[in-house]
Amino acid sequence: MADPIATVVIPNYNGIRHLPTLLESLEAQTDSRFTVTIVDDVSTDDSVAYLRKQWPQVRLVCNERNIGFAGSCNAGLRSATTPFVILLNNDTHVDPDWLAEGLRPFEREEIAAVASLVLLADPPHLIDTAGDVYSVVGGAQKRNHLHGRETIDSLDGDCFSPCGASAFYRRDVIEKLGYLDEGFESYYEDVDLGFRLAWAGYRCAFAPRSICYHHLSSSYNPRGWRYHYNSARNAEIVWRSHMPPRLRRKYFFSHLCFLLLQGLNKLRQGCFRPYLAGKWSVRRHRRRILEKREENRKFARIGDDEIESRLVRNWWALHVTSRWTGTHRSGHRT
Numbered sequence: 001m002a003d004p005i006a007t008v009v010i011p012n013y014n015g016i017r018h019l020p021t022l023l024e025s026l027e028a029q030t031d032s033r034f035t036v037t038i039v040d041d042v043s044t045d046d047s048v049a050y051l052r053k054q055w056p057q058v059r060l061v062c063n064e065r066n067i068g069f070a071g072s073c074n075a076g077l078r079s080a081t082t083p084f085v086i087l088l089n090n091d092t093h094v095d096p097d098w099l100a101e102g103l104r105p106f107e108r109e110e111i112a113a114v115a116s117l118v119l120l121a122d123p124p125h126l127i128d129t130a131g132d133v134y135s136v137v138g139g140a141q142k143r144n145h146l147h148g149r150e151t152i153d154s155l156d157g158d159c160f161s162p163c164g165a166s167a168f169y170r171r172d173v174i175e176k177l178g179y180l181d182e183g184f185e186s187y188y189e190d191v192d193l194g195f196r197l198a199w200a201g202y203r204c205a206f207a208p209r210s211i212c213y214h215h216l217s218s219s220y221n222p223r224g225w226r227y228h229y230n231s232a233r234n235a236e237i238v239w240r241s242h243m244p245p246r247l248r249r250k251y252f253f254s255h256l257c258f259l260l261l262q263g264l265n266k267l268r269q270g271c272f273r274p275y276l277a278g279k280w281s282v283r284r285h286r287r288r289i290l291e292k293r294e295e296n297r298k299f300a301r302i303g304d305d306e307i308e309s310r311l312v313r314n315w316w317a318l319h320v321t322s323r324w325t326g327t328h329r330s331g332h333r334t
Contacts, residue, residue: 006034006084006103007171009076011069013041015090016050018215023055025093031100034086037061037079039072068185073164077179080171087190088212089165093121095211102168105205112173112202113194115162116210119149127151128214131159131206132191135315136251136308137258138239140191152208159206160310161194166212173202177299183288187227188234195242198310201301225274228266232278237285241292244304258319 037059115131129142180189266275
């Protein structure tokens with residue numbers, strides 16, 4: 001057997017119902033040059049016992065306390081020694097060529113991350129995300145969310161960042177630029193990392209034949225407090241941290257308009273209180289935001305214009321028109 005070139009890191013919390021299908025799909029990969037590390041975040045189901053009994057070949061890391069999605073991912077990433085590392089949700093399974101096709105874009109030196117085609121696990125397997133995009137007003141979106149898989153033919157080969165459900169990275173690059181922000185706990189931590197990669201001059205490729213099937217919102221209640229609180233807080237931290245001063249000034253009033261429209265939509269959904277609490281909590285993270293800005297300045301290899309070119313400038317079409325008409329090929333992450 002060839003030496004492994006990739007480590008698949010799977011954060012797990014009470015995922016026993018999905019683990020058998022996921023691990024069987026990994027065992028069926030056409031490219032076997034990988035190892036699997038599962039980081040269990042103090043599950044209360046039978047995940048750990050099941051893994052030790054049925055999958056002794058899988059490396060199991062057990063957290064001493066519950067540290068959340070980002071922290072569990074980082075525990076696995078830090079332990080990896082292979083050239084490539086891959087984050088894979090525990091509520092997924094993958095096609096046999098998932099790994100081989102996900103590694104293929106790394107033939108381009110400027111590629112530091114690869115986004116799989118993530119489909120919804122239940123038939124008719126509509127698209128969950130074809131890579132994420134990010135707008136100038138601070139919203140991350142899933143490309144082609146809930147569209148048929150045939151719609152990927154017209155998409156760009158690159159995207160802003162991979163969705164954390166199935167994300168490939170060069171290990172040496174993320175070691176240098178930093179892992180996922182554990183303070184985020186969950187949501188937008190993949191976009192935050194995507195921004196750091198962008199500032200350093202790297203790109204994210206979309207691999208349409210690296211197919212992952214996702215049981216959407218299996219880990220978090222999409223109407224729960226944590227979901228809306230974390231999303232609102234983290235989205236604001238990302239925009240304030242990574243948008244350069246000139247672009248923050250240029251799009252400031254558009255950003256406020258976006259927040260107003262987003263807040264009204266949360267009010268309509270009955271989720272305004274956690275949304276507002278998340279936005280209000282950002283004032284406590286001013287020091288961290290300043291630290292992120294300083295980190296960007298240290299390893300920046302591109303300028304403001306290049307950053308702007310990688311963002312969606314027609315934010316109204318992305319965030320507003322598409323919600324009411326269903327015509328824009330991107331979906332909402334929050």
